[in-house]
Amino acid sequence: MNEILFDLLSMDVVDRLFYPVHANPHPKILRKAVEQGVGFRCISWNEMDGLLRDFPRLDPEQIVFFPVAAQDREFARAFDRGVHVVVDDLSALRQRPDLFQDRRFFIRGDAGAHHREIGFTGTSIQGLYWSLKPHAPPVSGPDGMCPFLTGALARFPDKPTLILGNGMEQEMDREQAWVNVPALGEYLDAVARACPRFNLWLELPHGMIARAGILITRVVETRRQADIRLVRVNGDMRDQAFHERCGISHRMVNLSRPHRGETVSTTAIIGEAGGQGNRIDFPDAPAVIQEGDVMIFTNMGATGAEVSPEDECWKGVPQDYLHARSLCPVDIHEKQRMNHTEKQDNSSGRRDRE
Known part of the structure; x- marks a missing residue:
């Protein structure tokens, strides 16, 4: 996680x-983000209120409040606290114009929206939150976004802000195993070239968060059901579910038998609590898995909002934060000054050689 934050903060774009x-509300991850100068996207009032309570020096300008569902009073409290607000349902603006009067906020822009829809709100919109809704078709990256954004620019008197949310992962090349930093940098550079009048804010992709964590469990039961091997573990599989939405894949390693090879038969890993959705299917799994074996599952850092170390579903498998080496916070302005100085030095060197 340290390296991911450092690399993304170092991007000039x-x-x-x-x-x-x-994605994962572990207190030590949140503290690391605060230390590095990273902001937060919150989907509920409780998340936002908890951040401001636990980190009293956190600037409200570092929070984007984009609720899944919010009542009027929560929007009002968010505005009063001075955080950035994203409005998903444009009908709310028509139904409660008094709530949004003289307020500055973001609206969601995606493949299903049109820039004419935002005209009625006048000059209160400070930018767009771009994220594809679940199962929406891709819009072919920056080329597909550009017509919408170009038309929307006429609605902004000042330089607007474009927030790229997690749904944009669907627009990237799905042949990539991961949304890695170099590929993401190229994508963002393309967006910046296509839409140079926008400030660019980025929401940390879920895939990168998932990659930062592993799940260590113990096998409590193995059995077969038709052609599928069923393995029950003393962990929870429900909310490692970003793999379905964002294309995140997992690998499994049997620490108890690390050299026994893989099998091509499908293996279903089931959480101990059982229930619908508490399962991940693996086409490639260790050939031998027995009761009592210790298993590692990769790319499990995005546990989901409803899973915490104290939840009963973990059944004695707590979520631990492993401290890596310390990193200095990235000063974006200092980074830009260094790049400018480096360019001047290179130019001076060329003149000296001439």
Whole structure:
């Protein structure tokens, strides 16, 4: 996680970086983000209120409040606290114009929206939050976004801000195993070239958060059901579910038998609590898995908002934060000054050689 935050903060094209609290709200991850100058995207009032309570020096300008569902009073409280607000349902603006009167906020822009829809709100919109809704078709990256954004620019009197949310992962090349930093940098550079009048804010992709964590469990039962091997573990599989939405894949290693090879038969890993959705299917799994074996599952850092170390579903498998080496916070302005100085030095060197 340290390296991911450092690499993304070091991108010149990114003006601000935001961590989605609901991906994994572990207190030590949140503290690391605060120490590095990262902002937060919150989907509920409780998330936002908890951040401001636990980190009293956190600037409200570092929070984007984009609720899944919010009542009027929560929007009002968010405005009063001075955080950035994203409005998803444009009908709310028509139904409660008094709530949004003289307020500045973001609206969601995606493949299903049109820039004419935002005209009625006048000059209160400070930018767009771009994220594809679940199962929406891709819009072919920056080329697909550009017509919408170009038309929307006429609605902004000042330089607007474009927030790229997690749904944009669907637009990237799905042949990539991961949304890695170099590929993401190229994508963001393309967006910046296509839309140079926008400030660019980035929400940390769920895939990168998932990659930062592993799940260590113990096998409590193995059995077969038709052609599928069923393995029950003393962990929870429900909310490692970003793999379905964001294309995140997992690998499994049997620490108890690390050299026994893999099998091509499908293996279903079931959480101890059982229930619908508490399962991940693996086409390639260790050939031998027996009761009592210790298993590692990769790319499990995005646990989901409803899973915490104290939840009963973990059944004695707590979530621990392993401290890596310390990193200095990235000063974006200092980074830009260094790049400018380096260019001047290179130019001076060329003149000296001439």
